[in-house]
Amino acid sequence: MNELRTVLRKNVREYGMYFALALIMAVFTILTNGRFISSRNMANLLNQTGYIAVLAVGMTLVIIIRHIDLSVGFLSGFLGAIAAIALAQWHWPAWAAILLVLAMGIAAGILTAFPVARLGIPAFVASLAGWLIYRGALMLVTAATGTIIVPNESFNAIGTGYIPDLFPSQTFLPELHKTTLIIGAIAIVLFIIGQINDRKRKMQYNFEVLSAGLFTAKLVFISAILGFITWILAGYNGMSWTVVIMLAVVLVYDFITRRTVIGRHIYAVGGNPEAAELSGINVKNITMLVFASMGFLSALAGILFTARLKSATPQAGTLFELDAIAAAYIGGVSAAGGIGTVTGSLIGALVYMSLMNGMNLLGTDISLQYVIRGLVLLFAVIFDVSTRKRKS
Amino acid sequence: MSDHILEMRHITKTFPGVRALSDVNFAVRRGEIHCLVGENGAGKSTLMKILSGVYPHSEFEGSIIFNGREVRFNGIHDSEKAGIGIIYQELALVPEMTVFENIMLGHEIRRGIVVDQNQMIKKSEELLKRVRLSINPTMKVKDLGIGKQQLVEIAKALSRNVSLLILDEPTAALNEDDCDNLLNILRELKGQGVTCIMISHKLKEVLSIADTITVLRDGQTICTMDRKADNVNEQVLIKHMVGRSIENIYPPRESKPSDEVVLEVRDWNAYDATLGRKVLNNVNFRVHKGEIVGLAGLVGSGRTELARSLFGNPDGYHLQGEVYLKGQKCSFRHPKEAIRSGLAYASEDRKRNGLILIQSIQYNISLANLDGVSRNGIINEELDKQTANEFVKSLLIKTPGIHQLVMNLSGGNQQKVSVAKWLFVGPDLLIFDEPTRGIDVGAKYEIYTIMNQLVAKGMSILMISSELPEILGMSDRIYVVANGHITGELDARSATQEAVMQLATQY
Numbered sequence: 001m002n003e004l005r006t007v008l009r010k011n012v013r014e015y016g017m018y019f020a021l022a023l024i025m026a027v028f029t030i031l032t033n034g035r036f037i038s039s040r041n042m043a044n045l046l047n048q049t050g051y052i053a054v055l056a057v058g059m060t061l062v063i064i065i066r067h068i069d070l071s072v073g074f075l076s077g078f079l080g081a082i083a084a085i086a087l088a089q090w091h092w093p094a095w096a097a098i099l100l101v102l103a104m105g106i107a108a109g110i111l112t113a114f115p116v117a118r119l120g121i122p123a124f125v126a127s128l129a130g131w132l133i134y135r136g137a138l139m140l141v142t143a144a145t146g147t148i149i150v151p152n153e154s155f156n157a158i159g160t161g162y163i164p165d166l167f168p169s170q171t172f173l174p175e176l177h178k179t180t181l182i183i184g185a186i187a188i189v190l191f192i193i194g195q196i197n198d199r200k201r202k203m204q205y206n207f208e209v210l211s212a213g214l215f216t217a218k219l220v221f222i223s224a225i226l227g228f229i230t231w232i233l234a235g236y237n238g239m240s241w242t243v244v245i246m247l248a249v250v251l252v253y254d255f256i257t258r259r260t261v262i263g264r265h266i267y268a269v270g271g272n273p274e275a276a277e278l279s280g281i282n283v284k285n286i287t288m289l290v291f292a293s294m295g296f297l298s299a300l301a302g303i304l305f306t307a308r309l310k311s312a313t314p315q316a317g318t319l320f321e322l323d324a325i326a327a328a329y330i331g332g333v334s335a336a337g338g339i340g341t342v343t344g345s346l347i348g349a350l351v352y353m354s355l356m357n358g359m360n361l362l363g364t365d366i367s368l369q370y371v372i373r374g375l376v377l378l379f380a381v382i383f384d385v386s387t388r389k390r391k392s
Numbered sequence: 393m394s395d396h397i398l399e400m401r402h403i404t405k406t407f408p409g410v411r412a413l414s415d416v417n418f419a420v421r422r423g424e425i426h427c428l429v430g431e432n433g434a435g436k437s438t439l440m441k442i443l444s445g446v447y448p449h450s451e452f453e454g455s456i457i458f459n460g461r462e463v464r465f466n467g468i469h470d471s472e473k474a475g476i477g478i479i480y481q482e483l484a485l486v487p488e489m490t491v492f493e494n495i496m497l498g499h500e501i502r503r504g505i506v507v508d509q510n511q512m513i514k515k516s517e518e519l520l521k522r523v524r525l526s527i528n529p530t531m532k533v534k535d536l537g538i539g540k541q542q543l544v545e546i547a548k549a550l551s552r553n554v555s556l557l558i559l560d561e562p563t564a565a566l567n568e569d570d571c572d573n574l575l576n577i578l579r580e581l582k583g584q585g586v587t588c589i590m591i592s593h594k595l596k597e598v599l600s601i602a603d604t605i606t607v608l609r610d611g612q613t614i615c616t617m618d619r620k621a622d623n624v625n626e627q628v629l630i631k632h633m634v635g636r637s638i639e640n641i642y643p644p645r646e647s648k649p650s651d652e653v654v655l656e657v658r659d660w661n662a663y664d665a666t667l668g669r670k671v672l673n674n675v676n677f678r679v680h681k682g683e684i685v686g687l688a689g690l691v692g693s694g695r696t697e698l699a700r701s702l703f704g705n706p707d708g709y710h711l712q713g714e715v716y717l718k719g720q721k722c723s724f725r726h727p728k729e730a731i732r733s734g735l736a737y738a739s740e741d742r743k744r745n746g747l748i749l750i751q752s753i754q755y756n757i758s759l760a761n762l763d764g765v766s767r768n769g770i771i772n773e774e775l776d777k778q779t780a781n782e783f784v785k786s787l788l789i790k791t792p793g794i795h796q797l798v799m800n801l802s803g804g805n806q807q808k809v810s811v812a813k814w815l816f817v818g819p820d821l822l823i824f825d826e827p828t829r830g831i832d833v834g835a836k837y838e839i840y841t842i843m844n845q846l847v848a849k850g851m852s853i854l855m856i857s858s859e860l861p862e863i864l865g866m867s868d869r870i871y872v873v874a875n876g877h878i879t880g881e882l883d884a885r886s887a888t889q890e891a892v893m894q895l896a897t898q899y
């Protein structure tokens with residue numbers, strides 16, 4: 001019990017976020033008589049979160065290295081429109097349109113990074129210029145046609161489709177999506193094996209580990225949560241392609257930031273750019289890389305959003321950048337740089353979108369929704385700052 | 393009983409897990425200069441933060457009697473109002489504002505709702521006169537040297553009518569001239585009735601200026617001595633500070649440098665485009681394998697510029713000349729290339745550009761050599777931890793664990809982390825810029841011992857230092873830098889402080 005208390009106290013910031021998410025979900029579930037937690041709504045919530053989470057992951061890295069990128073909203077809107085044009089007017093296959101747009105995203109990121117990294121222009125200004133430029137570009141490409149309807153079904157599936165059920169059965173659990181169940185089961189097994197291996201290795205090196213009891217409790221608890229999410233998703237259409245893409249982005253970026261040399265370099269540049277430079281890290285290259293990744297993820301978000309609407313509109317992407325920044329801050333990224341996690345930002349995006357989704361279900365007036373979102377952002381950052389102070 | 397302006401009684405302050413001060417008693421007589429000495433982490437700064445109200449009354453035990461009354465400060469405003477001024481090691485001036493604006497900051501003279509510039513300039517002139525600084529108050533602070541900035545800081549404190557002035561290591565960043573000047577001004581202020589508490593690591597300076605000296609060690613008052621009556625000397629102070637007497641401040645070295653040249657610099661010139669002047673002028677020198685070469689000179693003479701121009705030139709100087717590392721001609725365009733070729737540079741300002749304070753010991757140690765703990769760009773977390781643990785053990789870094797954030801370590805231990813970072817790279821030549829700045833006596837000795845071990849293993853060290861005894865005590869050979877030139881080469885065995893000083897002031 002004592003161990004549990006110290007572990008909780010040590011990680012209050014990290015667990016606080018999960019707790020906040022659980023609390024928000026519980027409150028909305030009660031207020032909506034269970035409609036919020038229904039399979040259908042959860043699937044909807046996750047699909048809504050997709051493009052914001054993808055942007056928030058990229059933004060997390062940008063904020064970690066002490067910059068900001070305001071251009072991502074209209075950039076994703078613009079690139080979504082380009083994808084729509086490629087599909088609707090040039091009749092490209094989906095894969096070609098996607099590759100084109102992703103490549104353009106990377107190029108756009110490098111373009112934003114260039115004045116920042118090479119000329120020392122503040123990212124706020126450089127990306128504000130991008131914000132204006134891409135907004136104009138989006139209006140320009142949609143000017144002739146207005147909203148562009150995307151006719152390509154395989155492209156639209158990215159935003160609206162679900163992974164196929166490879167094992168359809170009318171007798172065994174007929175209500176549930178079997179492939180999703182299997183993926184969930186595999187994830188749980190991999191998680192448990194990974195955790196056990198990690199603990200073994202740590203013990204080999206005589207590092208401190210959780211006691212066997214608490215470790216088992218942790219495994220059971222997290223497995224139960226994963227199982228529950230799987231069960232809920234399987235109860236509707238299963239996992240959507242959006243969720244698959246979002247999870248893939250989070251897993252890859254989480255791995256990069258926590259386990260790779262590049263990840264360490266990114267945190268070092270954010271923690272102290274001068275010290276990083278003198279330690280042999282090329283700060284300019286890291287800056288270029290982080291902005292290029294932001295551009296790439298903006299393109300991905302644009303694809304997700306366009307596919308979800310099955311069309312590109314002249315307003316697509318409006319305020320996405322601020323939603324992404326808010327999600328990253330709720331997720332515990334520090335404005336001073338050097339601190340923040342990818343998983344944190346995913347949770348931040350989920351908190352942010354749960355609020356929106358829940359309040360929509362309740363029919364809350366949109367004006368009040370903005371006020372509440374603002375208050376939650378403020379409270380999250382205050383909580384973050386105060387727990388960090390107490391720690392040091 | 394003499395007249396005490398300040399008495400701090402039975403002060404106990406605990407941080408989570410650490411007792412920083414336990415039952416400290418500290419009394420200051422009116423009109424004296426009272427020096428507070430002790431190793432880093434002894435509790436000096438904590439005690440002064442309690443006195444100035446940074447730690448409010450509710451966060452410690454004990455009482456403060458100031459001017460005969462018990463006082464309870466809940467913030468720095470309270471202590472300022474009572475007449476206590478504190479000047480921190482890191483200056484708190486706004487560089488982009490003028491001298492008079494800085495002096496009057498927060499206490500602007502007003503006429504109606506507008507500030508009265510002329511009044512403020514006039515008042516500033518008077519205050520500057522008191523610290524013997526003849527500058528125009530409308531100059532910007534950023535255009536002043538650090539020594540003058542320090543004096544502006546004192547003038548600012550005086551503008552608040554302080555009766556007790558606290559200075560936290562005021563001379564740490566100053567050259568000798570500025571130091572002497574500052575100490576003289578403190579003596580004058582004493583004549584004007586201002587009482588001073590000064591924290592310092594420079595014992596010579598303490599012995600020249602203090603009326604009374606209090607030694608803190610491990611959060612306790614060890615003793616309070618009257619300098620003249622008790623006939624205090626350096627040995628006595630060191631003994632009290634570390635609890636043991638250090639026979640020899642510089643550990644003896646058995647190993648001899650070889651004849652093999654590791655670094656040779658020929659006709660090296662650097663031009664700083666932003667300053668619009670040459671910072672290095674036809675510099676020639678070499679370093680042998682297993683040798684400690686001292687690079688002496690005044691602050692601003694070009695020593696750090698030399699080091700950085702060799703180490704991949706992060707400042708973007710226009711360079712001319714030749715550098716040979718182990719006989720190979722090199723021209724590094726980035727610190728990364730210098731590190732790969734066997735050069736390392738431990739910077740003079742650990743906190744600003746040496747370490748990543750918000751990260752753990754583990755992350756800092758492997759930062760310059762992540763290839764050493766990774767494969768295909770993926771970090772082996774266990775190997776990384778093991779590496780950090782080994783360095784913590786071998787360099788005796790005092791910490792609860794490798795996950796401790798570097799900002800929570802004392803100066804000496806931070807410096808050891810910095811050393812560990814470069815040892816893990818395994819360089820042929822380590823450029824060590826001010827290896828013991830802001831570090832207490834005991835930790836200094838440890839750093840020196842580590843340096844000796846390194847050269848015994850065949851590494852070479854180019855040591856930049858402003859402390860002449862350190863230059864003389866640790867080097868094999870000495871180069872003196874003045875105004876971007878190398879003005880002389882000396883054999884450390886026969887060199888004297890006077891000889892070095894003479895070369896350092898040639899330009």
